[in-house]
Amino acid sequence: MNKFPYFPHTDEDLRLMLARVGVESLDDLYSDVPDDFLYKGEYDLKPAMSEQEVRAYFEGLADRNSHLTCFVGQGAYDHYTPSVVPYITQRSEFLTAYTPYQCEISQGTLRYIFEYQSMVCRLTGMDVSNASMYDGPTAAAEAMRMAIACARKKDTVLLSSTLLPQVIDVVKTYAKYYGARIVMISAEDGQTSRDALSALLESDDTIAGVILPSINRYGIIEDHSSFADAVHAKKAILIEYCDLSTLAVLKTPAEWGADVAVGDGQSLGIPLCYGGPYVGFMACRKDYLRKLPGRIVGQTLDKDGKRVFVLTLQAREQHIRREKATSNICSNESLMALWVTVYLSLMGSEGMKEVNELSYDGAHYLYDELLKTGKFEKVFDRPFLKEFVLKPLIDVQSLQTKLYNAGFFAALQTEEGYVTFCVTEKRTVDEMNRLISIIKED
Amino acid sequence: MKYYDKLIFELSKKGRTAYSLPKVTLPCRMEKELDESLARTEPLELPEVSEVDVVRHYTALSQMNFGVDTGFYPLGSCTMKYNPKINEEIAAMQSFAALHPLQPKETTEGAERVIAELDAALAAITGMRHFTFKPCAGAHGELTGLMIIREYHLSRGDMKRTKIIVPDSAHGTNPASAAACGLEIVEAKSNADGLVDVEDLRPLLDDTIAGIMMTNPNTLGLFEKDICRIATLVHEAGGLLYYDGANMNPLLGKVRPGDMGFDVMHLNLHKTFSTPHGGGGPGSGPVGVCEKLVPFLGVNTSGYHGNFGVMLRAYAYILMLGRENVKLAGPLAVLNANYIKESLKHKYKLPITSVCKHEFVFDGLINDGAKEGVAGATTLDVAKRLLDYGFHAPTIYFPLLFHQALMIEPTETESKETLDDFIAVMEQIADEAAQDANILHEAPHATPISRPDETTAARNPILHY
Numbered sequence: 001m002n003k004f005p006y007f008p009h010t011d012e013d014l015r016l017m018l019a020r021v022g023v024e025s026l027d028d029l030y031s032d033v034p035d036d037f038l039y040k041g042e043y044d045l046k047p048a049m050s051e052q053e054v055r056a057y058f059e060g061l062a063d064r065n066s067h068l069t070c071f072v073g074q075g076a077y078d079h080y081t082p083s084v085v086p087y088i089t090q091r092s093e094f095l096t097a098y099t100p101y102q103c104e105i106s107q108g109t110l111r112y113i114f115e116y117q118s119m120v121c122r123l124t125g126m127d128v129s130n131a132s133m134y135d136g137p138t139a140a141a142e143a144m145r146m147a148i149a150c151a152r153k154k155d156t157v158l159l160s161s162t163l164l165p166q167v168i169d170v171v172k173t174y175a176k177y178y179g180a181r182i183v184m185i186s187a188e189d190g191q192t193s194r195d196a197l198s199a200l201l202e203s204d205d206t207i208a209g210v211i212l213p214s215i216n217r218y219g220i221i222e223d224h225s226s227f228a229d230a231v232h233a234k235k236a237i238l239i240e241y242c243d244l245s246t247l248a249v250l251k252t253p254a255e256w257g258a259d260v261a262v263g264d265g266q267s268l269g270i271p272l273c274y275g276g277p278y279v280g281f282m283a284c285r286k287d288y289l290r291k292l293p294g295r296i297v298g299q300t301l302d303k304d305g306k307r308v309f310v311l312t313l314q315a316r317e318q319h320i321r322r323e324k325a326t327s328n329i330c331s332n333e334s335l336m337a338l339w340v341t342v343y344l345s346l347m348g349s350e351g352m353k354e355v356n357e358l359s360y361d362g363a364h365y366l367y368d369e370l371l372k373t374g375k376f377e378k379v380f381d382r383p384f385l386k387e388f389v390l391k392p393l394i395d396v397q398s399l400q401t402k403l404y405n406a407g408f409f410a411a412l413q414t415e416e417g418y419v420t421f422c423v424t425e426k427r428t429v430d431e432m433n434r435l436i437s438i439i440k441e442d
Numbered sequence: 443m444k445y446y447d448k449l450i451f452e453l454s455k456k457g458r459t460a461y462s463l464p465k466v467t468l469p470c471r472m473e474k475e476l477d478e479s480l481a482r483t484e485p486l487e488l489p490e491v492s493e494v495d496v497v498r499h500y501t502a503l504s505q506m507n508f509g510v511d512t513g514f515y516p517l518g519s520c521t522m523k524y525n526p527k528i529n530e531e532i533a534a535m536q537s538f539a540a541l542h543p544l545q546p547k548e549t550t551e552g553a554e555r556v557i558a559e560l561d562a563a564l565a566a567i568t569g570m571r572h573f574t575f576k577p578c579a580g581a582h583g584e585l586t587g588l589m590i591i592r593e594y595h596l597s598r599g600d601m602k603r604t605k606i607i608v609p610d611s612a613h614g615t616n617p618a619s620a621a622a623c624g625l626e627i628v629e630a631k632s633n634a635d636g637l638v639d640v641e642d643l644r645p646l647l648d649d650t651i652a653g654i655m656m657t658n659p660n661t662l663g664l665f666e667k668d669i670c671r672i673a674t675l676v677h678e679a680g681g682l683l684y685y686d687g688a689n690m691n692p693l694l695g696k697v698r699p700g701d702m703g704f705d706v707m708h709l710n711l712h713k714t715f716s717t718p719h720g721g722g723g724p725g726s727g728p729v730g731v732c733e734k735l736v737p738f739l740g741v742n743t744s745g746y747h748g749n750f751g752v753m754l755r756a757y758a759y760i761l762m763l764g765r766e767n768v769k770l771a772g773p774l775a776v777l778n779a780n781y782i783k784e785s786l787k788h789k790y791k792l793p794i795t796s797v798c799k800h801e802f803v804f805d806g807l808i809n810d811g812a813k814e815g816v817a818g819a820t821t822l823d824v825a826k827r828l829l830d831y832g833f834h835a836p837t838i839y840f841p842l843l844f845h846q847a848l849m850i851e852p853t854e855t856e857s858k859e860t861l862d863d864f865i866a867v868m869e870q871i872a873d874e875a876a877q878d879a880n881i882l883h884e885a886p887h888a889t890p891i892s893r894p895d896e897t898t899a900a901r902n903p904i905l906h907y
Contacts, residue, residue, distance in 0.1 A: 006524055046765070057761060068542075080463075093509050097510075103894055108507030118907040122486060125484060137744060170745065177623045221476075251481060273538065301898070320614070328619040330579065333724045347460075357472045358464070383477060409545055
């Protein structure tokens with residue numbers, strides 16, 4: 001036997017175990033596999049490394065990443081992570097557990113999911129939440145399928161063209177193969193056009209649902225007054241795509257009259273980590289509970305009358321219903337749901353308000369100062385929170401190179417040719433002033 | 443484990459705080475400027491607690507949880523192997539964790555190298571050509587892989603292929619993923635040996651079949667010996683073969699799905715490649731394809747580059763394994779499974795006796811203790827009684843081919859001593875059942891809670907605080 005820390009078998013163990021099984025060698029255990037399929041070559045992998053070498057190897061790779069101060073959002077936000085959060089989520093009882101199928105020894109997981117669901121309900125104003133989705137875009141795609149499942153015989157979902165590009169892309173991908181029709185709602189002055197929506201609703205009887213962003217790709221806080229009435233008048237459902245962190249201060253999906261709320265919880269202190277793991281969320285009004293995809297935790301009593309938590313309403317799920325399930329989702333992002341639950345427990349409503357205020361104040365300071373440089377001009381005159389776009393009057397490519405060299409990630413170019421900026425509570429005035437002075441230099 | 447009955451909301455006391463943020467240095471504008479019509483009116487009620495409250499509360503919750511670090515987790519089809527700790531440190535490295543997903547590639551060279559090297563390593567291990575890392579879990583990989591299959595047919599103008607063959611022993615995610623991908627499911631039956639019946643399959647193959655989803659070894663832990671014929675038949679009919687990587691572990695270092703004729707597959711990095719399950723994610727379900735499908739790998743099924751943090755962990759594991767140790771991973775997992783099977787078949791019904799791969803299925807107790815006035819002990823009872831003895835239960839009532847299925851997968855990271863302890867306990871439970879099945883009916887006895895009232899939970903759902 002090779003000595004290897006993750007294999008506990010000694011030569012003696014092997015001998016005794018093979019004898020019990022009644023074979024002579026490990027190879028004999030594969031006697032049912034046609035010989036042609038037994039791989040006899042050398043695997044094209046590096047030679048085994050010691051732990052010390054693995055660490056050094058990754059440190060070498062890590063050195064090839066540039067550490068940049070982040071002034072970009074676009075769905076992934078650089079908010080501060082309190083120390084307690086990774087400390088708790090690294091506890092092996094949470095980290096190394098499976099899905100809580102055996103509730104008697106999984107009350108820890110089940111309780112935090114119940115808390116998570118409660119917090120998502122409070123942030124969105126919805127009645128019920130599931131236990132999490134993969135990320136925001138896939139949550140939106142699931143909502144698209146849910147709308148069609150709720151409506152029956154209608155196959156069209158309207159998407160606002162102000163949704164983040166990756167949300168539109170993923171929803172369209174899911175729709176293409178599922179057989180749903182996607183129609184885009186045009187924008188007017190940086191927000192979903194109410195008139196365009198009405199026109200589409202009027203002219204088309206196949207609309208099952210409408211997906212709108214609460215804060216959109218330009219960072220603009222959309223005004224959805226009377227949108228819900230228009231959507232409901234056509235018996236379609238309204239889905240709001242949200243940045244969970246901002247719902248602490250912004251009008252909730254429920255207050256806009258939406259039926260379903262989806263989006264990403266990454267903004268609740270989850271590290272950027274090159275795009276994942278994040279946590280999608282999905283919540284809805286109770287009328288749609290049976291159509292909600294994913295796991296749901298409910299409260300009940302055990303035989304002795306103790307309050308306990310279990311996975312419930314599983315008849316919606318793939319392991320029971322197979323092809324008739326509301327979704328194929330199985331593993332979701334449970335540990336990241338714990339992450340945001342601990343984060344929200346620490347921040348409380350006051351902390352959440354302050355995070356948004358600090359982000360707002362910083363973003364508006366940067367916006368004003370950038371305009372003063374004369375290198376950008378306004379695109380929209382609309383309310384925003386922590387993210388905004390400007391029209392560049394200078395060469396973006398060379399500006400960006402200069403910014404990277406100075407250690408900043410900012411002024412990311414959008415599809416429309418604008419540049420986008422984002423400020424969270426993590427960005428200091430000093431960092432902003434340095435950014436501005438580099439931009440001024442040109 | 444100790445029962446603890448608080449929810450974080452119940453610890454709340456007005457005026458307590460658990461956060462600290464930098465001092466405000468800029469003028470406070472939000473309250474003044476944000477129009478009322480856009481602001482939240484309903485007050486947000488979150489817990490008001492101190493930092494120590496949060497730490498103690500979640501520590502108390504964790505103490506009602508069982509993980510791989512707590513003990514043996516023989517959960518079939520879930521591959522609950524040990525999760526190396528170095529992986530966690532690698533994933534937490536700031537130079538990776540702080541990278542924004544939209545940063546230009548010239549500033550993320552290290553991360554891109556990780557992705558490229560992981561791609562190459564997985565290709566070497568599986569015999570596929572390239573992988574996409576977009577999928578965030580196994581089922582997400584299935585959906586992505588099926589989209590690739592559909593895209594392939596569509597690109598050839600072959601519009602009729604809207605059906606997919608799924609064996610009756612498949613994981614529930616297979617038919618669910620196929621339905622989400624707009625495919626009609628055609629079920630292939632298992633034969634008496636628990637394998638896909640080639641004769642049953644043959645008439646199903648026509649020009650409307652997009653492909654077949656296979657799990658090999660299947661969920662009974664049996665290697666689909668006829669895979670070569672199946673591959674030929676499906677390919678001749680113009681279909682593609684999908685490999686469900688949930689059961690890849692026994693083949694790790696031994697058999698490559700690409701060599702068996704599979705065109706598309708997913709891997710569960712949180713199974714075969716040692717990353718932690720996290721109580722139900724985050725996982726990662728990269729999809730690998732053969733050469734001719736590489737042009738379709740771009741199908742976009744998640745926001746950015748997939749669960750990069752999970753990919754880092756998996757690559758750290760592969761570097762530790764290296765080309766030497768990888769060859770032993772699958773075989774030791776198979777040895778462990780067969781060792782348990784052979785050790786317990788005198789107490790538990792073994793419907794299929796041939797050599798198994800990484801997992802196998804018992805069909806309940808040989809003597810379930812049923813007698814006048816006492817119902818026999820079921821698989822659920824055995825599972826619950828195991829919890830009393832400090833083991834996680836196997837997967838139960840799956841696959842659906844047997845009524846009392848008890849599906850056991852030990853993985854290669856468990857020692858003979860651990861397996862012997864488990865075997866002894868399983869024997870003892872069988873003896874208890876034979877003597878007095880009521881002990882099992884009422885189990886568990888030693889856990890923080892007893893069996894829950896699931897009917898009420900579903901009938902009168904309480905889903906938030």
